[in-house]
Amino acid sequence: MKYSYYPGCTLKNKAQDLDHYARVSAQALGFELEEISEWQCCGGVYPLGTDEIATKLSSVRALNEAKEKGQELVTLCSACHHVIKRVNDDMKHVADIRTKANNYMQLDEPYAGETNVLHFLEVLRDRVGFDVLKEKVTNPLTGKKIGAYYGCLLLRPGKVMAFDNPENPKIMEDFIRAIGAEPVIYPYRNECCGGYISLKDNELAAGMCRKIEDSAAGFGADMLITACPLCMYNLNKNGNEALPVYYFTELLAEALGVKGV
Amino acid sequence: MQRIGVFVCHCGTNIAATVDVKKVVEMALAEPGVVHAEDYQYMCSEVGQEKIQNAIREKNLGGVVVCSCSPRMHETTFRNAAQKAGLNPYMVEIANIREHCSWIHKDVKEATEKAVILMRAAVAKVNLNTPLKAGESRVTKRALVIGGGIAGIQTALDIAEAGYPVDIVEKTPSIGGRMSQLDKTFPTLDCSSCILTPKMVDASAHPNITLYTYSEVEKVSGFVGDFTVDIRKKARSVDMSKCTGCGVCQEKCPSKKIPSEFNRGLSNRTAIYTPFAQAIPNVPVIDRENCIKFKTGKCGVCSKVCQAGAIDYNQKDEIITEKYGAIVVATGFDMIKLDKYDEYAYSQSKDVITSLELERIMNAAGPTSGHLERLSDGKAPKEIVFIQCVGSRCADDRGKSYCSKICCMYTAKHAMLIRDKYPDVNVTVFYIDVRTPGKNFDEFYRRAVEEYGVNYIKGQVGKVIPQPNGKLLVQGADLIDNKQILKEADMVVLAAAIEPNPDVRKIATMLTASIDTNNFLTEAHAKLRPVESPTAGIFLSGVCQGPKDIPETVSQAGAAAVKAIGLLAKDKLLTNPCTAHSDELLSNGCSQCAHVCPYGAITYEERQVNDHGIREVRRIAVVNDALCQGCGACTVTCPSGAMDLQGFSNRQIQAEVDAICL
Numbered sequence: 001m002k003y004s005y006y007p008g009c010t011l012k013n014k015a016q017d018l019d020h021y022a023r024v025s026a027q028a029l030g031f032e033l034e035e036i037s038e039w040q041c042c043g044g045v046y047p048l049g050t051d052e053i054a055t056k057l058s059s060v061r062a063l064n065e066a067k068e069k070g071q072e073l074v075t076l077c078s079a080c081h082h083v084i085k086r087v088n089d090d091m092k093h094v095a096d097i098r099t100k101a102n103n104y105m106q107l108d109e110p111y112a113g114e115t116n117v118l119h120f121l122e123v124l125r126d127r128v129g130f131d132v133l134k135e136k137v138t139n140p141l142t143g144k145k146i147g148a149y150y151g152c153l154l155l156r157p158g159k160v161m162a163f164d165n166p167e168n169p170k171i172m173e174d175f176i177r178a179i180g181a182e183p184v185i186y187p188y189r190n191e192c193c194g195g196y197i198s199l200k201d202n203e204l205a206a207g208m209c210r211k212i213e214d215s216a217a218g219f220g221a222d223m224l225i226t227a228c229p230l231c232m233y234n235l236n237k238n239g240n241e242a243l244p245v246y247y248f249t250e251l252l253a254e255a256l257g258v259k260g261v
Numbered sequence: 262m263q264r265i266g267v268f269v270c271h272c273g274t275n276i277a278a279t280v281d282v283k284k285v286v287e288m289a290l291a292e293p294g295v296v297h298a299e300d301y302q303y304m305c306s307e308v309g310q311e312k313i314q315n316a317i318r319e320k321n322l323g324g325v326v327v328c329s330c331s332p333r334m335h336e337t338t339f340r341n342a343a344q345k346a347g348l349n350p351y352m353v354e355i356a357n358i359r360e361h362c363s364w365i366h367k368d369v370k371e372a373t374e375k376a377v378i379l380m381r382a383a384v385a386k387v388n389l390n391t392p393l394k395a396g397e398s399r400v401t402k403r404a405l406v407i408g409g410g411i412a413g414i415q416t417a418l419d420i421a422e423a424g425y426p427v428d429i430v431e432k433t434p435s436i437g438g439r440m441s442q443l444d445k446t447f448p449t450l451d452c453s454s455c456i457l458t459p460k461m462v463d464a465s466a467h468p469n470i471t472l473y474t475y476s477e478v479e480k481v482s483g484f485v486g487d488f489t490v491d492i493r494k495k496a497r498s499v500d501m502s503k504c505t506g507c508g509v510c511q512e513k514c515p516s517k518k519i520p521s522e523f524n525r526g527l528s529n530r531t532a533i534y535t536p537f538a539q540a541i542p543n544v545p546v547i548d549r550e551n552c553i554k555f556k557t558g559k560c561g562v563c564s565k566v567c568q569a570g571a572i573d574y575n576q577k578d579e580i581i582t583e584k585y586g587a588i589v590v591a592t593g594f595d596m597i598k599l600d601k602y603d604e605y606a607y608s609q610s611k612d613v614i615t616s617l618e619l620e621r622i623m624n625a626a627g628p629t630s631g632h633l634e635r636l637s638d639g640k641a642p643k644e645i646v647f648i649q650c651v652g653s654r655c656a657d658d659r660g661k662s663y664c665s666k667i668c669c670m671y672t673a674k675h676a677m678l679i680r681d682k683y684p685d686v687n688v689t690v691f692y693i694d695v696r697t698p699g700k701n702f703d704e705f706y707r708r709a710v711e712e713y714g715v716n717y718i719k720g721q722v723g724k725v726i727p728q729p730n731g732k733l734l735v736q737g738a739d740l741i742d743n744k745q746i747l748k749e750a751d752m753v754v755l756a757a758a759i760e761p762n763p764d765v766r767k768i769a770t771m772l773t774a775s776i777d778t779n780n781f782l783t784e785a786h787a788k789l790r791p792v793e794s795p796t797a798g799i800f801l802s803g804v805c806q807g808p809k810d811i812p813e814t815v816s817q818a819g820a821a822a823v824k825a826i827g828l829l830a831k832d833k834l835l836t837n838p839c840t841a842h843s844d845e846l847l848s849n850g851c852s853q854c855a856h857v858c859p860y861g862a863i864t865y866e867e868r869q870v871n872d873h874g875i876r877e878v879r880r881i882a883v884v885n886d887a888l889c890q891g892c893g894a895c896t897v898t899c900p901s902g903a904m905d906l907q908g909f910s911n912r913q914i915q916a917e918v919d920a921i922c923l
Contacts, residue, residue, distance in 0.1 A: 165603060
């Protein structure tokens with residue numbers, strides 16, 4: 001099975017681990033991530049201005065390329081996933097944005113939201129299946145108590161992202177079980193880490209990160225996993241060192257026995 | 262050609278502000294057959310009706326068209342007025358230029374144009390109307406009440422007291438409904454059981470009332486005054502005539518781990534059970550899904566210990582068929598499921614409970630014997646937070662758009678009772694608005710605040726956060742102080758929205774009673790006929806019609822009873838003469854009409870016909886006037902055009918269509 005793959009800028013720099021372990025894990029699980037050609041930065045933030053078109057075009061290009069290949073588009077970074085998924089929803093449902101974007105793009109065939117956007121976790125859940133993943137695990141992470149940290153971008157707005165129940169998600173917990181570890185459920189797992197606020201008011205972001213980590217540690221987590229480079233940055237910078245944070249793909253690769261590849 | 266009069270109503274400004282009524286009059290006068298046309302401010306008023314009657318007499322009118330509101334509103338009014346002036350009532354037609362025109366359009370020119378078209382269609386139709394005479398049907402002097410809560414019980418008692426037999430059909434093993442689960446009632450704080458159980462006893466002892474508990478309505482046919490209903494009496498597996506209600510079977514039943522519906526799953530019951538101690542009838546049922554005997558064939562303990570020999574594992578469901586003149590729906594409500602409100606941690610913490618669960622906890626016969634304690638560790642709470650409007654007044658599709666109406670008052674009640682019994686417990690209530698319209702209601706709420714020191718905070722809660730130490734952190738907003746609040750609590754109580762019993766859709770379909778988008782049954786008129794369904798002979802009692810507290814429910818239950826009694830007091834009802842008839846020369850006996858008839862009104866007979874000199878026996882459709890409801894399904898189905906509906910004949914409909922389109 002081949003998927004179009006949109007890595008995003010951070011995965012080529014700070015978050016190379018997130019990308020690398022996903023690729024080797026995909027190979028071990030028998031599917032291929034085919035990086036789309038000449039992708040551009042998603043913009044990092046979904047533009048809320050209703051007349052904002054230019055910053056959505058990068059997403060439309062990526063979406064359209066996947067459409068032309070007849071493939072689903074897979075993302076890893078929470079921010080990229082959030083932006084591309086929401087732009088795709090706009091292209092599907094907002095006639096004004098669709099018209100303007102297509103006028104600008106001059107594609108052979110106008111793009112109208114045909115591509116299905118999947119986060120890597122959704123590929124594991126809905127295409128591979130957690131039960132199949134569990135069978136393919138050669139090195140189960142038995143005994144590890146892992147807190148899933150979702151952050152906000154994957155879950156909200158709930159109707160557009162359609163990822164999981166935003167107030168009580170379970171996809172990462174199911175993932176943790178599939179790789180043989182024990183999920184630790186704690187109430188701050190879907191709260192914001194502070195995001196870009198850390199650049200302007202680090203103390204505010206630090207407070208938010210501490211709440212998250214204290215809550216996770218309080219409920220017994222030994223480590224956190226995340227899918228988001230920005231969450232990783234904030235938690236590492238502000239959080240307590242006793243609670244390490246990993247990309248979920250690193251633990252996936254470890255469980256599949258391909259971490260050293 | 263009839264001599265036709267057209268009467269255009271202004272309905273104050275309801276019609277006249279959007280439709281140029283003078284223009285409609287002017288155009289009417291140009292229609293063939295129209296010999297009189299006039300407009301008036303309120304055609305339904307006495308003066309307006311007199312105008313119609315005078316015109317009928319003076320101009321010798323043979324047909325009348327009233328351009329006004331929906332025929333559902335005033336068709337009967339105008340028909341009666343015409344009849345008093347000597348005109349057959351079925352020579353009156355309504356052109357609905359209010360609901361179908363002025364209320365839904367803004368542009369006067371367009372609305373006037375449409376009003377003229379509607380008037381023309383009605384004139385074209387009335388030209389082909391023929392005088393019809395209503396028949397008579399008998400009234401079965403027995404009422405059915407669906408639902409045995411306080412609404413159903415009160416309605417049944419009132420009907421029974423008036424001297425008519427009533428049957429109550431209750432789905433669960435006992436009557437009593439939601440009220441039996443409540444501890445105290447606002448605004449007087451009297452014990453719910455103490456005021457309800459005597460009524461339950463009265464209902465069971467009343468010679469005119471028959472209780473069918475653990476039973477459901479399965480099928481309804483017929484029409485006002487003459488309904489036929491199949492009631493499924495589910496197998497109790499206990500012989501009601503032998504059981505003494507001693508309770509030994511329940512003590513000995515080895516299957517003890519079934520969540521008690523009555524205690525909202527906060528305690529367990531046995532497989533053979535009565536839902537609560539004061540249940541009526543005091544006869545247990547065997548829950549066959551959880552009974553070891555029914556699951557494995559082994560056990561039979563209850564049968565062995567029953568001294569009366571009442572246990573009957575072979576009992577079967579029984580279908581009872583009974584005739585009724587009137588049916589009252591009193592199916593009540595439940596609380597919404599909270600699976601869409603996970604931010605309040607209901608599914609994640611045992612110490613987040615609903616108000617109805619708190620009601621059981623506070624009740625002496627409840628799962629904690631009336632002690633206020635945390636369900637997680639049994640400890641006494643010191644801080645309790647109440648969250649209002651969980652799923653009520655909801656702007657998105659997660660919850661209900663309406664106000665559940667009872668929550669403000671029962672929360673004030675809970676807060677007050679807790680502060681009274683446990684003065685060291687702090688109580689905080691997060692609210693959007695406090696709504697207390699009702700006799701002595703606001704005084705009650707103020708007592709909670711002023712005398713009992715309940716801390717009311719205007720603002721909503723965003724999240725309830727379970728802490729590693731077992732406490733709950735409540736994150737909310739104080740809109741008056743304009744600040745975020747983080748409050749540690751031991752218990753959080755959610756005022757979950759109420760919604761109609763989920764079974765009501767099925768029941769409404771059986772009764773052909775209309776239902777709104779929230780599954781509340783629709784009343785015939787929101788203001789003037791609030792306890793009647795638009796379907797004749799169906800009455801509404803209690804929360805099935807809309808959120809209500811107990812005093813309101815009891816008032817409405819009485820009102821529904823009066824309406825039902827008014828119907829049962831009549832010996833005969835006039836029937837609708839607009840029924841279908843088949844033309845024996847056109848009918849080919851193909852049975853298609855019988856297949857589509859929802860009322861089973863069409864049968865076939867072999868009949869000698871004379872078809873232009875050809876005499877032969879043919880199979881011909883025959884309509885039973887008493888059963889036909891005039892829906893018209895057969896007339897559009899009939900391939901040979903033999904079926905025609907009186908008052909809505911194919912020719913009349915065609916004339917209306919021509920008037921609109923040509």
